[in-house]
Amino acid sequence: MTNPENKPRRRFLGRTGAGTALLALAPGVRLVDLVLAKDEDEPASDETRWGLLVDANRCTTGCRACVSACEDEHALAKTGRNRLDPQWIRKVELVDESNDRSLSIPLMCQHCEDPPCVEVCPTGASFKRADGMVLVDKHTCIGCRYCMMACPFNARSFVHEEVTGQKSYSPRGKGTVESCTLCVHRVDNDRTPACVESCAVDGHGALAFGDLNDAESTVSKTARSQPHRELRPDLALNTGVRYRGV
C-alpha cells in the first residue's frame, strides 16, 4: 500500500470559512474552533489531537440527548435484547464516595493516547489515527473481543446479529466490534460530533470538541483554565476525553 508521504498541509479557512462549526454557546465561548480544516485528500495529521471536554456541572440526570443523537447518526438500532444493544455512548449516574454527591455523565470511548484496546488487538484492527481518534478497522476485525476485555470503560460493543439500514458513512456489521468514532466522518468534513451538537442544541452545552494540541482552541483554553480529569487517572491512559466537575 502506498503511504502518502506528502507532509500534512494545513489550510487556513478563517472564521467565516468554518461556518456552521462556529456555534455560539454564550458570549465569548464557542463550541469548537475548526479554523484549521484538512483537504479531503490529505491524511489526518499528528499535529492535531482531537478531544472532548465534558462538563459534568452542565450535564443533567435523565437527559439522553447525546445518546439519541448518536443512535440516529450511526443508525444504531435497538436489538430487542437490552444487553446486546450497541452502546457507543451511554449515560452513567455517579455518586462521590467521599461526600455522596451525585452526578450524571455521558461515557463513551475515551480515545486514550495509550489505548489498551489497541495494544491487545491481534490483527491491528483496533488502531489510533494520527490525530488521536481510536477506531476499529472492521475489515480486519476478527471479532475476538480481546479489546473489549482490555477497555477499562466498557466502551466497546460487539455486534451480536445481522445489521441492516447502515448509514453510508458508518459501516457496521455482525461479528465485529465497534465503539465511538468521535464522528470521524463529520470531523473530517469540518463538523462536530453528533453528541456535541445535540447537547448544544438542547441548551446544555456540556460537551465541547476541539483540537487539544491547538493552544487557541476552546477546549485547550478551558482545559488550561479549569480543573478537569481523566476517569481513571491511575491507569495513565492520557485520554482524549476529559471531565470537569467530576
Added chain:
Amino acid sequence: MTQRLAIALLMILSFGASSIADVNLPSYPKGRGEYCVEPTDVMRRDHFEYLMHHRQISVHLGVRSKRHSLVGCVDCHASQADDGTYISVNEPGQFCRSCHVYTAVKIDCFSCHAAVPDAVVKQ
C-alpha cells in the same frame, strides 16, 4: 469404432454449445452519469484494487477523497424502483450482485456497508 467416436464427439460438442447458450451473461441496470471513475475495462478488472487501496488510506490515514470510495459506487449504481426507492446493489440482478454471481466471487462488503445511498435528510 470411428462411428462411435464421431457420436461421442458430437455429443460433447452439442453439450458444450448448449451450455454456452444456457449461460446468462450478467445483466444489470445502467449506472448514473456518462462515465465511471476509470475506464470500464479497467474497473471491471481492477475495481477491488482501487477499493482496497481506498479502504486502507481512508480508514487508517483519514484520506477522504471520493473518487474510489465504495460510497461513490453505490451512489451511481444503485437503481431505483418505480416508487423511487433505491434497490440494494447487492440484490440479485443488481449491479454488484449480478457479476459476482456470474464469477462466483463472494462479496463481503454489504454485511457492513450500506448498499443503497443515504436517504436525504431534511435539515
Added chain:
Amino acid sequence: MDKIRFQVLAGTHTGYRLLLWLLIILIGIGLIAAHHMESQGHWVTGMDNRVVWGLPHVFAIFLILSASGALNTASISSVFGGSDYQPLARLSGLLAVTLLTGGLAVLVLDLGRPDRLVVAMTYYNFSSVFAWNVFLYTGFVLVVLIYLWVMMTPQMRGYVRSVGMVALIWRLILTSGTGAIFGFLVARDAYDTAIMAPLFILMSLSLGMAVFWVSTLTLCRWNGYLLSPELSGKLRRLSALFILGVLYLVALHHLTNLYMAHHQGIERFLLVDGGVYPWLFWLGFVLCGGIVPVWWFLDRRFSTPAWTVTAALMVIVGGLCHLYVTIIGGQAYPLRLVSGYRVDSGFYDGEITHYLPSLPELALGIGGVSLALLMIVVAVRILPFLPTVTGSLPGSNQG
C-alpha cells in the same frame, strides 16, 4: 532393563468403536453449534457486551493449558534423564499436539468472524500478546511434531534431548503467554497481577498431568500394558505436587488481592457472595479439584488405576471450575469506571452481569475436547505410540 517396544493399538475393542462414534457425533454437534453461532450471530450464546468471553473460552484455555502440561512426561524422560518415563513419552507428545489443536479450534470457531482466519494469519500487531500466542501455538505444534518424529526415528536418537529441551522451553513460554493474555488486562481487578503467568504454568502442569492420566491409563488398559508401580508412584506424587503448587499460588493471589483496597470487592464477589462463583471456587476447585485428589494421589490405598483416573477426572472438573470462576467471574463483576465514584445507575454499569452459558457454547466446547480425543484415538491406531513392554515389571513381557 527391558527394551521398550511401541506398537499401534491392536484389535477392535467394543469400547474403542463406541468411543470413536461418540466422538464423531460430538464433533458434528460442535460444528453445527459453531455454524449456528456464526450464521445467527453471537446473540444465540449467553455472552453479551459485558461478559464477552464465555464457556468456549473456558474450554479453549483448558485445552491449551493441558496441552502444554501433557508434555511433562516426555520432558522428564528426555530432558531430565528419567529413562523410566520413556515408555510414556510418545503418548505425552501426542496429547500435547492434539489438545492444543482442539483448543485452537474452539477459539477460532468462537470468533465473530471465523471466516477471517486468513486475516488473523496475515495481519499482525506485534504489540499484542494475543498475536504472539498465535505464533507460540502454531510453533508449539511444529516443535512437538518434530519431537515426536525424533523420538520415533531410531537414527535420530542423539537429538531427542536437545529437541526435548526446545519443546520444554517453548511450552513454558507458551503457558506464560496464555497467562499474559489476562495479565495484560490492567483495568480488570481479577486479572491485574504478575501472578497470572506462573499460575498458568502451574495450572498447565497439573491439568496436563490429569488429562495424561485419564488418556494413558485408558489406552494402556486397551493395550494390555501395566504401568510399573514405581513409575506410577512417581507420577502420582508429581501430580499431587503440581496441584499443591496451584493451590498455593491461588491462595497467594487472593491474599495479595485482599491487601489491595480496590480489589476487595472482586475478592468478596468471587470468594464469598458472588452466587455461583464462590461455590464453583470452594467446592469445585478447592475441594473436588484440589484437596481430595491431592489426598488420593498421596495415599497408597488409592493407588489403583481406577482411583487414579477418578482423581484425575476430579482435577479436570476442578480445573474447569477454576477457569470458569477466573474468566467469567472476573468479567461478571463490574469495572471501576471512575476512580473515587460509585456507579449508581446506568446501562448495566455498576451491576453484576448474569451470564448463563447456552447450549451452542457448551456443544462447541465439548466438540473441541472431542476433536482432541478423536485425534488421539485415531493416531494410536496408525502410529506406534503405545508401549508394550515395561522395564522391570515381572510378567508383563507378553509383547
